[in-house]
Amino acid sequence: MKITIRQIAEKLNISIAAVSRALDGYPDISIETRQRVLETAREMGYVPNRAARQLRRQKTDSIGFILPSGSPGFSEAFFTEFLIGMGDEAPRHHLDLLVSTAGSSPEREKDLYRDWVRSQKVDGFVLNRIRLNDWRVGYLAENKIPFVALEHSLDGVEYPHIEVDTIAGMAALMKHLFQQGFRQIAFIGGPEDLKMQVERLSGYRQGLADCGLSFDPELVFDGDLSAEAGYQATRRLRWLPNPPDALVCVNDETAFGALHALHDLGLEIGREVAVAGFDGVAASAHTSPALTTLDIPIPEIAQTLVRMLSANLVAGIPAEKHPLITPRLLMRASTGAR
Amino acid sequence: MKITIRQIAEKLNISIAAVSRALDGYPDISIETRQRVLETAREMGYVPNRAARQLRRQKTDSIGFILPSGSPGFSEAFFTEFLIGMGDEAPRHHLDLLVSTAGSSPEREKDLYRDWVRSQKVDGFVLNRIRLNDWRVGYLAENKIPFVALEHSLDGVEYPHIEVDTIAGMAALMKHLFQQGFRQIAFIGGPEDLKMQVERLSGYRQGLADCGLSFDPELVFDGDLSAEAGYQATRRLRWLPNPPDALVCVNDETAFGALHALHDLGLEIGREVAVAGFDGVAASAHTSPALTTLDIPIPEIAQTLVRMLSANLVAGIPAEKHPLITPRLLMRASTGAR
DNA sequence: TTGTAGGCGTTATCAA
DNA sequence: TTGATAACGCCTACAA
Numbered sequence: 049m050k051i052t053i054r055q056i057a058e059k060l061n062i063s064i065a066a067v068s069r070a071l072d073g074y075p076d077i078s079i080e081t082r083q084r085v086l087e088t089a090r091e092m093g094y095v096p097n098r099a100a101r102q103l104r105r106q107k108t109d110s111i112g113f114i115l116p117s118g119s120p121g122f123s124e125a126f127f128t129e130f131l132i133g134m135g136d137e138a139p140r141h142h143l144d145l146l147v148s149t150a151g152s153s154p155e156r157e158k159d160l161y162r163d164w165v166r167s168q169k170v171d172g173f174v175l176n177r178i179r180l181n182d183w184r185v186g187y188l189a190e191n192k193i194p195f196v197a198l199e200h201s202l203d204g205v206e207y208p209h210i211e212v213d214t215i216a217g218m219a220a221l222m223k224h225l226f227q228q229g230f231r232q233i234a235f236i237g238g239p240e241d242l243k244m245q246v247e248r249l250s251g252y253r254q255g256l257a258d259c260g261l262s263f264d265p266e267l268v269f270d271g272d273l274s275a276e277a278g279y280q281a282t283r284r285l286r287w288l289p290n291p292p293d294a295l296v297c298v299n300d301e302t303a304f305g306a307l308h309a310l311h312d313l314g315l316e317i318g319r320e321v322a323v324a325g326f327d328g329v330a331a332s333a334h335t336s337p338a339l340t341t342l343d344i345p346i347p348e349i350a351q352t353l354v355r356m357l358s359a360n361l362v363a364g365i366p367a368e369k370h371p372l373i374t375p376r377l378l379m380r381a382s383t384g385a386r
Numbered sequence: 387m388k389i390t391i392r393q394i395a396e397k398l399n400i401s402i403a404a405v406s407r408a409l410d411g412y413p414d415i416s417i418e419t420r421q422r423v424l425e426t427a428r429e430m431g432y433v434p435n436r437a438a439r440q441l442r443r444q445k446t447d448s449i450g451f452i453l454p455s456g457s458p459g460f461s462e463a464f465f466t467e468f469l470i471g472m473g474d475e476a477p478r479h480h481l482d483l484l485v486s487t488a489g490s491s492p493e494r495e496k497d498l499y500r501d502w503v504r505s506q507k508v509d510g511f512v513l514n515r516i517r518l519n520d521w522r523v524g525y526l527a528e529n530k531i532p533f534v535a536l537e538h539s540l541d542g543v544e545y546p547h548i549e550v551d552t553i554a555g556m557a558a559l560m561k562h563l564f565q566q567g568f569r570q571i572a573f574i575g576g577p578e579d580l581k582m583q584v585e586r587l588s589g590y591r592q593g594l595a596d597c598g599l600s601f602d603p604e605l606v607f608d609g610d611l612s613a614e615a616g617y618q619a620t621r622r623l624r625w626l627p628n629p630p631d632a633l634v635c636v637n638d639e640t641a642f643g644a645l646h647a648l649h650d651l652g653l654e655i656g657r658e659v660a661v662a663g664f665d666g667v668a669a670s671a672h673t674s675p676a677l678t679t680l681d682i683p684i685p686e687i688a689q690t691l692v693r694m695l696s697a698n699l700v701a702g703i704p705a706e707k708h709p710l711i712t713p714r715l716l717m718r719a720s721t722g723a724r
Numbered sequence: 725t726t727g728t729a730g731g732c733g734t735t736a737t738c739a740a
Numbered sequence: 741t742t743g744a745t746a747a748c749g750c751c752t753a754c755a756a
Contacts, residue, residue, distance in 0.1 A: 050504070050506065050749095051504070052748095052749060052750085053749075053750070054749075054750095062726080062727085063726065063727045063728075064727095064749090064751095065726075065727060065728075065729095065751080065752080066726060066727075068750065068751060068752085069725095069726090069751090069752090072751080074752095076725065076726085077725065077726080078725060078726090081725085081726085093500070093504060094504075095500075095501055095504035095505040096505060096749085096750075097441070097505060097506055097748085097749050098437075098440075098505045098506065098507055099436075099437045099438075099440035099441040099506070099748080099749080100437075100441050100732090100748070100749030100750045100751090101749080101750060101751080102436075102437035102732090102750095103437040103438050103441055103731095103732045103733065103734090103748090103749080103750075104731085104732055104749080104750045104751050104752090105732085105750085105751075106732070108437070128466050135485070135486065135487055136487075139486070144484070145485075145486075146482070146484070147473075147483075147485065148473070148477075148483075149473055162431070162433075163433055166389070166431060166432075166433035167433040167434060167435060167436045168388065168435060168436065168437070169436055275672075304672065308672060311674060331669070334613070334642065334646055335674075336649060336673075336674045388733095390732095390733055390734090391733070391734070392733075400742080400743085401743045401744075402734085402743090403735085403736085403742075403743060403744075403745090404741085404742060404743075406734065406735060406736090407735090407736095407741095407742090410735080414741065414742085415741065415742080416741060416742090419741085419742085434733080434734075435732085435733050435734070437732080437733080437734095438732070438733030438734045438735090438748090439733080439734055439735080440734090440748090441732090441734075441735095441747095441748045441749065441750090442733080442734045442735045442736085442747080443734080443735070443748085444748070725756105726755100726756080727755085727756075728753105728754085728755075728756090729752100729753095729754090729755100730751105730752095730753090730754105731751095731752100732749105732750090733748105734747100734748090735746105735747090735748090736745100736746090736747085737744105737745085737746080737747100738743100738744090738746100739742100739743085739744085740741105740742080740743080740744095
């Protein structure tokens with residue numbers, strides 16, 4: 049038998065309104081009644097019914113995260129670390145976290161967002177893998193649904209977000225590769241419509257220039273951020289007349305695939321060919337050889353995003369801060385570091 | 387402005403009751419009205435309000451999964467694969483999946499379950515990492531909350547579950563190790579109160595006996611299912627006067643740590659020392675050397691559990707089937723298999 | 725300080 | 741085949 053405020057009220061011979069007020073900590077109630085209510089509520093193991101509360105308050109105390117379409121899914125370490133961060137932080141703000149995956153279809157992604165918005169399943173969203181022009185931004189803004197994001201799109205809409213100083217990070221990485229003696233540096237990227245891809249590729253080009261190396265379009269491959277894509281691209285790159293001696297990957301997952309391919313090709317990683325990733329997922333420390341990568345604190349980023357969203361939800365006005373994260377270069381054996 | 391059945395009713399000049407019935411596909415409504423309702427509902431982008439529906443129906447169409455306390459968390463590949471399976475299957479039954487983590491404290495785990503049950507947040511639960519005597523089983527059974535589980539506890543409560551034929555699996559693995567010439571076989575286990583640990587350890591002992599090897603308590607270490615624990619245990623095992631030439635690990639994660647430690651010790655894995663895991667997570671194929679493991683289809687298991695739970699929720703009576711999964715031995719380089 | 729009552733959006737019961 | 745209407749459990753004017 050489920051406990052409701054009505055039962056507490058009956059037991060105490062007071063009205064349900066009084067119980068409700070006592071429970072919610074309103075001031076217009078005698079200290080004595082409040083005590084009695086609080087106590088019996090605890091005794092009876094009362095927990096407010098979520099559905100009723102949501103219906104009445106017209107909010108859900110939940111936030112949503114939908115795994116973007118076109119991503120390999122949760123198998124990607126990036127997402128699990130992102131999830132850990134959100135999952136840790138949400139309860140601190142008394143928020144539930146709803147997670148779903150959009151699968152491969154952009155249409156299903158749209159349907160999901162629309163459904164969640166219209167059925168009022170969540171109060172706000174956390175976005176990542178922002179596209180250059182991202183319909184999610186426009187849609188949520190139009191519907192006045194609060195949201196925060198990792199990276200900022202070019203839609204001309206302002207929203208709370210976290211920015212990564214990709215250019216600075218890439219500059220450090222490219223310099224490191226140059227110093228290690230690598231000259232023929234390739235880039236294995238991701239889908240072209242991703243902000244991330246554009247920035248990382250442009251960081252790569254700028255880094256080449258800084259080192260006095262020229263850009264060769266032949267050395268740029270596209271993938272889909274998966275290890276499989278990294279594997280395939282690497283095998284193809286080896287066929288070039290002048291194959292690269294270093295592979296800069298758009299993310300760690302792609303780099304994992306590259307490592308795998310080089311293993312299969314029997315090349316000595318870190319000496320004959322260097323490999324570098326981006327993100328600094330935990331697993332990057334445990335590959336063999338360990339992966340050089342540009343580390344960004346994924347769980348902390350996710351935490352901060354949830355915090356920003358929560359503030360937005362409570363205050364009603366978006367936070368003004370746009371934190372800038374500078375990636376940390378972790379020099380490891382995959383680029384011949386010590 | 388959110389669309390409700392009332393607005394559809396007004397637009398069509400019929401009662402909200404008629405709209406509701408048309409939408410829910412009741413038979414006592416004229417085909418014509420139903421058509422009109424369905425059409426305008428679609429036009430107006432109507433999606434039923436979840437909270438209202440839940441409140442009225444007294445169910446949530448959601449199922450819950452709480453990451454057991456004492457687990458390393460989502461960073462464990464096992465859980466991400468388990469989650470993928472549940473996440474795939476739940477929508478097929480029109481169920482939402484709510485996920486949370488219990489952190490390290492058993493108390494917080496209890497609080498979470500109680501809170502979710504009392505606030506009627508979910509209609510049922512999926513459990514895994516069952517303990518020998520698991521309070522969750524008793525609690526949920528008492529409160530008549532449907533649940534399903536991977537593995538069966540010894541609480542004397544019947545519930546739908548999936549069983550793993552650990553003994554058969556372990557027998558195959560031990561035989562394989564023996565055939566590869568390994569004789570000093572150690573076991574790195576997990577928390578002693580886990581059903582899994584007890585079964586896998588007992589499978590190990592039985593396997594030893596089958597091979598005519600004697601059991602040596604010195605060769606059994608406990609961990610917490612994490613890579614870190616596997617790493618530590620392996621380093622300690624090397625200090626033994628007669629160090630093991632094979633490490634059977636309670637799960638892949640532990641084995642990953644063991645591999646890492648042996649790398650650091652400069653030992654040739656697969657020849658000098660063999661390592662084997664359990665679970666067959668995807669990453670086990672990509673370690674170097676690739677990890678020999680007892681593979682169980684984690685995502686499919688999770689899917690099946692969701693399906694069983696859904697059936698239970700709909701029918702009201704627990705399914706009677708208790709599928710038995712026999713692990714598949716994947717012989718790979720970490721045990722010298724080519 | 726307390727109680728009464730209306731309503732959040734749906735579904736289900738009972739008449740019409 | 742339809743329409744009123746009463747809940748579901750909670751919150752909050754407003755009245756007492």
